[in-house]
Amino acid sequence: MVVTNICAGCHGSGALNSPKIGDAGAWAPRIGQGFDTLVKNAINGIRSMPPRGGGADLTDKEVARAVAFLANKAGGKFTEPPLDK
């Protein structure tokens, strides 16, 4: 799974000052930016977060699903976009 294999590498422990999985306080201001902004920043990278979390072969949709998963673990209410068939 994308989150476990890639995103948790940093977000699991809060490495590089990343917002930790399940840390509502750290995620709240980020969630407040809205889903589209979060996805765009996750795809393009933001400060010490590399584009796609370093998962260069991830599709935009895979990244968007992982963003929804991470944010929702910390109080977000986003809908994971369905995977293409």
Ligand code: HEC
């Ligand atoms: C190499 C470490 C690393 C990996 C791997 C990583 N991230 Fe991050 N991520 C960060 C850091 C550091 C930040 C905080 C960046 C900042 O705001 O300074 C961050 C921030 C974010 C944010 C908030 C962006 C914003 O606009 O505030 C989202 C969403 C995010 N990551 C999603 C993901 C997803 C999805 C994955 C897996 C595909 C992932 N990250 C993998 C380090 C990582």
